[in-house]
Amino acid sequence: MELKFYNTLTREKEPFISIEPGKVGLYTCGPTVYDYDHIGHLRSYIFADTLKRVLLEAEYKVKHIENLTDVGHLVGDADEGEDKMEVGARKHGKDIWEIAKYFADIYKNNLTKAGVIHPDVWAPATDYIPEQIEFITELDEKGFTYKLSDGIYFDTGKLSDYGKLAKLDIAGLREGARVEANALKRNPTDFTLWRFHDGKRQMKWESPWGVGIPGWHIECSAISTKYLSERFDIHTGGIDHIPVHHTNEIAQNEARFGHKVVNVWMHNNFILVGGVKMAKSLGNLYTLDDIEKRGFSPMALRYLYLGTHYRQQLNFTWESLEAAQNAYNKLIRELAPMPDWGQPASEAYINKFKDAIGDDLNTPQALAVVWEVMNSNLMPEDKLRNVMAMDVILGLDLENVVNEYRASRSNIPHHILKYVEAREIARKSGDYVKSDALRASIEQLGYIVSDTPSGPQITPK
Numbered sequence: 267m268e269l270k271f272y273n274t275l276t277r278e279k280e281p282f283i284s285i286e287p288g289k290v291g292l293y294t295c296g297p298t299v300y301d302y303d304h305i306g307h308l309r310s311y312i313f314a315d316t317l318k319r320v321l322l323e324a325e326y327k328v329k330h331i332e333n334l335t336d337v338g339h340l341v342g343d344a345d346e347g348e349d350k351m352e353v354g355a356r357k358h359g360k361d362i363w364e365i366a367k368y369f370a371d372i373y374k375n376n377l378t379k380a381g382v383i384h385p386d387v388w389a390p391a392t393d394y395i396p397e398q399i400e401f402i403t404e405l406d407e408k409g410f411t412y413k414l415s416d417g418i419y420f421d422t423g424k425l426s427d428y429g430k431l432a433k434l435d436i437a438g439l440r441e442g443a444r445v446e447a448n449a450l451k452r453n454p455t456d457f458t459l460w461r462f463h464d465g466k467r468q469m470k471w472e473s474p475w476g477v478g479i480p481g482w483h484i485e486c487s488a489i490s491t492k493y494l495s496e497r498f499d500i501h502t503g504g505i506d507h508i509p510v511h512h513t514n515e516i517a518q519n520e521a522r523f524g525h526k527v528v529n530v531w532m533h534n535n536f537i538l539v540g541g542v543k544m545a546k547s548l549g550n551l552y553t554l555d556d557i558e559k560r561g562f563s564p565m566a567l568r569y570l571y572l573g574t575h576y577r578q579q580l581n582f583t584w585e586s587l588e589a590a591q592n593a594y595n596k597l598i599r600e601l602a603p604m605p606d607w608g609q610p611a612s613e614a615y616i617n618k619f620k621d622a623i624g625d626d627l628n629t630p631q632a633l634a635v636v637w638e639v640m641n642s643n644l645m646p647e648d649k650l651r652n653v654m655a656m657d658v659i660l661g662l663d664l665e666n667v668v669n670e671y672r673a674s675r676s677n678i679p680h681h682i683l684k685y686v687e688a689r690e691i692a693r694k695s696g697d698y699v700k701s702d703a704l705r706a707s708i709e710q711l712g713y714i715v716s717d718t719p720s721g722p723q724i725t726p727k
Contacts, residue, residue, distance in 0.1 A: 297335065313576040334388060429513055
């Protein structure tokens with residue numbers, strides 16, 4: 267499979283060639299585990315998961331690392347405000363170590379529900395303090411740091427191309443435009459590598475510069491290069507990381523090693539909710555738990571995300587999620603009766619699918635190929651074989667869900683299934699009088715029908 271990915275650094279779609287033939291080093295910026303992760307976060311990790319599945323299907327051996335930020339990330343991404351972990355600990359009435367584990371576990375469980383393959387290494391920042399200190403020490407020895415009263419800073423003025431990822435106009439950048447005003451800093455874009463302990467924080471470590479905590483940006487540089495070496499293939503994250511976090515990662519990396527460390531930077535776009543930015547204050551910040559409580563499957567959310575290219579903004583609405591759920595349910599219902607045997611997947615359809623997905627993860631076009639197969643003249647068993655082969659990349663868990671759907675109907679008489687099908691048609695068309703009447707008829711015949719995210723479930727009374 268030929269692969270082309272959009273590289274944020276070059277602003278071009280480039281043929282992908284790994285540094286080491288047959289192997290890919292992949293790093294994903296994980297969440298700050300101070301609160302519940304939301305559906306905006308989940309888009310980033312479904313995007314990274316799709317990328318990983320494509321690389322695996324292209325027969326690369328992928329080494330995937332993801333950090334968990336449990337120290338150092340301030341409320342403002344650019345070195346201003348309070349530590350998010352301290353804020354989370356106070357909000358939830360627990361110490362930092364407790365909330366870090368609690369929210370990390372919830373996050374990992376949400377990834378599993380959404381079909382995301384977990385990384386080879388989970389890397390909490392607090393497990394890598396020595397590596398971060400070593401990284402800062404080398405930057406210090408090479409003359410890229412200076413000390414202020416609140417910590418050790420990176421001198422961005424020492425790099426002529428600082429800000430190249432974000433295409434920042436450093437000369438025209440005004441103090442306070444991106445970072446909190448600090449008259450003592452040499453440059454407005456300088457950032458903290460090590461923050462001195464102020465007596466209020468729960469976390470602290472000894473260092474050559476005094477007791478304190480690492481800054482947010484240093485953890486990803488230290489962790490990624492520890493596992494993937496000083497040259498690796500792909501780094502992923504959300505576009506919000508471009509102007510600050512990933513810009514500063516590049517600065518640290520290239521200051522220490524003297525060369526480019528990451529070959530390809532890939533970023534997913536934001537999610538809007540009802541056309542506006544997600545925010546707790548607006549009451550439109552939703553978690554996967556909120557999705558499930560409204561009766562939707564996590565796979566419906568994944569299907570919704572796959573329907574929009576990862577570099578495009580996605581507008582989430584409950585109506586769009588319902589449409590995704592209906593499309594997913596329809597796919598399951600149509601696949602379920604198809605025999606499990608068949609010819610090998612059609613080369614023509616598989617190649618068309620791979621051409622789409624290999625072209626910078628064009629998941630909307632790849633989904634279109636799935637439905638092209640479903641509407642084709644292929645034998646039913648061959649349709650099943652094709653779609654299941656495609657789902658290895660799409661990650662919609664079709665095999666398991668189809669088998670569950672089949673099992674729920676295996677001992678149900680045909681005439682009951684016909685009643686259930688008629689009720690489903692009436693319910694979806696808004697004819698609730700007819701739908702309720704059919705439900706009553708089904709119950710009189712000794713069965714109970716329940717509406718679930720994957721379709722109606724029938725059980726004997």
